Amino acid sequence: MASIEPHPSPPPSPSRSTVDPILRNALRYTISAKEYKTLHQYLITRSPQPLRKRAPPPARIASILSANDDYNAAAIRASLRIFIASQTGLQLWELITTRILGRGKSQKAKPKTSVFRSPNLRLSLSLSLILLLHRVLFRFFTRLRSNLSTKDAIPFRRRNTRIARLLTSRLAPAAGASLAGFALGVYPSDQLRLTIAIYFATRAAEYVHNTLDHQGWFQSKPWWWGSWMMMPLATGQLLHAFVFDRDCFPKAYGDFILSHTPNYLQRRPGSYPPALSWPEPNTIVDSLAEMSRINWPPFTSPILFPNNPSPLPASLTSISPVTSPAHPSIPHLSCALLHPTDPSCSKTFLTYILTAFPPLAKFFTLIFALFSLPRYKSYLSSPSKEINALAKRVLRMTLFITMAIGTSWGSICFFANTLPRHLLPTQRWFLGGFLGGLWAFLERKGGRSNFLYSVRLSMDSTWKVGKNRGWWKGIKGGDLGIFVVGLMVINVIFENDASAVEGGLVRKGLGFLRGEGWSDRSSGRLENKKHRDEGGEGNMRTEDKRQ
Numbered sequence: 356m357a358s359i360e361p362h363p364s365p366p367p368s369p370s371r372s373t374v375d376p377i378l379r380n381a382l383r384y385t386i387s388a389k390e391y392k393t394l395h396q397y398l399i400t401r402s403p404q405p406l407r408k409r410a411p412p413p414a415r416i417a418s419i420l421s422a423n424d425d426y427n428a429a430a431i432r433a434s435l436r437i438f439i440a441s442q443t444g445l446q447l448w449e450l451i452t453t454r455i456l457g458r459g460k461s462q463k464a465k466p467k468t469s470v471f472r473s474p475n476l477r478l479s480l481s482l483s484l485i486l487l488l489h490r491v492l493f494r495f496f497t498r499l500r501s502n503l504s505t506k507d508a509i510p511f512r513r514r515n516t517r518i519a520r521l522l523t524s525r526l527a528p529a530a531g532a533s534l535a536g537f538a539l540g541v542y543p544s545d546q547l548r549l550t551i552a553i554y555f556a557t558r559a560a561e562y563v564h565n566t567l568d569h570q571g572w573f574q575s576k577p578w579w580w581g582s583w584m585m586m587p588l589a590t591g592q593l594l595h596a597f598v599f600d601r602d603c604f605p606k607a608y609g610d611f612i613l614s615h616t617p618n619y620l621q622r623r624p625g626s627y628p629p630a631l632s633w634p635e636p637n638t639i640v641d642s643l644a645e646m647s648r649i650n651w652p653p654f655t656s657p658i659l660f661p662n663n664p665s666p667l668p669a670s671l672t673s674i675s676p677v678t679s680p681a682h683p684s685i686p687h688l689s690c691a692l693l694h695p696t697d698p699s700c701s702k703t704f705l706t707y708i709l710t711a712f713p714p715l716a717k718f719f720t721l722i723f724a725l726f727s728l729p730r731y732k733s734y735l736s737s738p739s740k741e742i743n744a745l746a747k748r749v750l751r752m753t754l755f756i757t758m759a760i761g762t763s764w765g766s767i768c769f770f771a772n773t774l775p776r777h778l779l780p781t782q783r784w785f786l787g788g789f790l791g792g793l794w795a796f797l798e799r800k801g802g803r804s805n806f807l808y809s810v811r812l813s814m815d816s817t818w819k820v821g822k823n824r825g826w827w828k829g830i831k832g833g834d835l836g837i838f839v840v841g842l843m844v845i846n847v848i849f850e851n852d853a854s855a856v857e858g859g860l861v862r863k864g865l866g867f868l869r870g871e872g873w874s875d876r877s878s879g880r881l882e883n884k885k886h887r888d889e890g891g892e893g894n895m896r897t898e899d900k901r902q
Contacts, residue, residue: 383428384435388417430490430870438483445475474543481541488535490870496522496531529850532869533843540835549818552834553811555841561807562848565855582806583799587792589806589813594763594788596816598644599781601637603819605812612760613637615715618707619693619764621677634674639692642674643767646689647784650776654691656683687771693764700768707761716753723749748801755798763791853877 386394392413402410470476502508503523512519521527542548567573573580596604597612613620613636620640623633634642645668646652655666657679667675667688674692681695694703723745727734734741766787774783795806821827830836849856849865854877856862862875 382416383425384431387425387429387432388413391416426494426870427491430487433490433867433870434483434487437486438479441482442475442479445478449475474545478542478547481539484538484541485535486868488538489532489868492535493528493532493869496528500524500527526847526850529846530843533839533846536839536842537835539838540832544832544834548834548838549815550811552837552841553814555838555845557807557811557814559841559844559848561857562845562855565857566848566852569852569855579796579799581799582803583795585810586795586806587789589809590759590763590792591785591788592813592817593809594791595781595785596820598640598647598784600816600820600823601640603816603823605816608812615711615756615760616707616764617710618703621692621695627676631676632673633676638673639677642671642692643689645670646692647781650780651771652688652776654678654681654685654688656681656685656691659683687768689771690768693767700765700772703768704761704765707764708757711761712753712757715757716749719749719752719756723752751798752802755794755802758794758797759791761791762794763787766790849876 395410395413500523503512503519508519512523539548539551593604593608597609601609616636620636627633649668649670652668655663657663657666660666667678671688677695678688678691681691682698684698685691685695690698690700694700697703697706727741727745730741764787766783770779770783770787779786795802798805822829845856845865849862853862856865856877859875859877862877863873866876867873
């Protein structure tokens with residue numbers, strides 16, 4: 356006699372049984388029933404009649420895609436879309452930089468590589484794998500924690516107390532899912548990977564500070580305490596690296612400084628004979644570095660001593676076109692190089708401020724105006740208030756940058772006139788950058804992102820300088836470890852206190868990374884950083900609802 360199943364499975368629905376399994380799986384990993392319904396409502400219904408007749412109705416697609424567990428399919432769909440979107444974006448950016456922005460410029464021929472070794476492809480693959488593995492691991496550790504919390508797992512918990520306590524922790528899924536960050540290793544180790552690691556490390560440190568602030572650790576901090584205090588250290592290191600280790604300095608940062616230093620770096624005069632050489636800005640900076648190495652020599656004017664066969668040290672003859680006609684009353688060679696026509700250092704400093712301020716004000720007005728375009732509704736509702744706030748922000752930022760650059764250059768003259776030649780000859784560059792960074796106090800209320808950006812550049816530069824000088828050696832895969840630890844800290848903080856994660860877009864991205872959808876778990880928090888509400892733990896896990 357044939358055995359009778361106690362719970363026979365229901366027969367498959369006609370719609371699912373008549374559909375090819377390959378087609379059904381392809382649909383599942385391409386589009387969801389809800390997405391197809393939206394697409395059908397807004398696009399297919401407005402398409403031509405032949406296409407509307409051939410397109411299946413949403414109910415048909417829903418019956419084909421119906422499944423008890425769609426979490427894995429949703430994760431694969433999101434991963435594939437990230438891969439396609441990132442690959443398309445990288446190819447478009449490469450096309451823009453080479454064909455449009457690089458038109459008329461000499462470009463180095465790139466070595467031909469196979470498709471599988473293409474950096475763009477490997478970056479897209481790495482990002483999609485991080486998303487897929489993060490969702491899979493997050494669900495795995497969530498289910499494991501749930502199973503280990505049942506009565507059936509009591510023997511296991513008694514035998515393995517520490518492991519059970521670790522796996523049943525509320526933070527275990529958030530920490531375990533961060534192991535997906537090792538998928539960044541698919542991308543070859545270069546500057547981008549190091550930049551990502553430093554970014555996540557600084558973000559993690561920022562969110563740790565926010566969490567401690569929520570818990571009342573900084574209630575008695577003084578009024579001037581803030582993120583601006585990191586700026587002097589960052590600018591001091593960056594200025595020192597700019598002078599002595601320019602290969603370890605971000606080129607765009609250096610070009611911005613050189614382009615907004617009109618008085619201290621002497622440009623080639625228009626009437627100067629084209630057959631004669633004139634030092635470039637980088638040559639002038641290299642000469643200043645050499646002056647500091649030989650303890651800031653005094654200036655011997657060729658006008659007063661025309662018979663002197665060597666008015667300049669042998670290593671500084673390249674700056675002779677600038678220093679030879681310099682004012683005879685200038686006592687220091689550095690001052691003769693920076694402002695040869697004016698013997699007054701203070702007057703040169705004031706002239707720089709008056710000259711550099713207007714172009715920087717125009718630049719930041721354009722930048723902040725572009726960033727304000729998404730908030731056009733607030734400008735329409737209260738134009739005077741918004742324009743006034745924009746003008747204040749532009750003025751504060753312009754004054755901060757102008758004074759920071761001017762103080763850094765002016766400190767060379769200040770130290771030359773106040774310190775002995777042999778006292779801190781090279782370290783005074785760090786002190787000059789430190790003094791320039793103190794002007795960040797003007798932007799202390801709204802410049803946190805700019806300060807953290809400078810700190811990240813300084814960390815990257817410090818690592819490269821130390822590696823070039825033999826202070827430390829790199830560890831293979833060390834950037835991956837930093838990235839995973841940073842991602843783990845961010846995930847744990849997001850799980851424990853979502854409001855400590857700055858930025859609604861960042862919180863939405865973390866929720867999307869977990870498979871919770873594009874939603875903000877702490878949308879009700881106040882915008883003021885000092886008086887924001889403590890966010891709850893947010894919504895329940897969507898994967899628990901899909902069980």
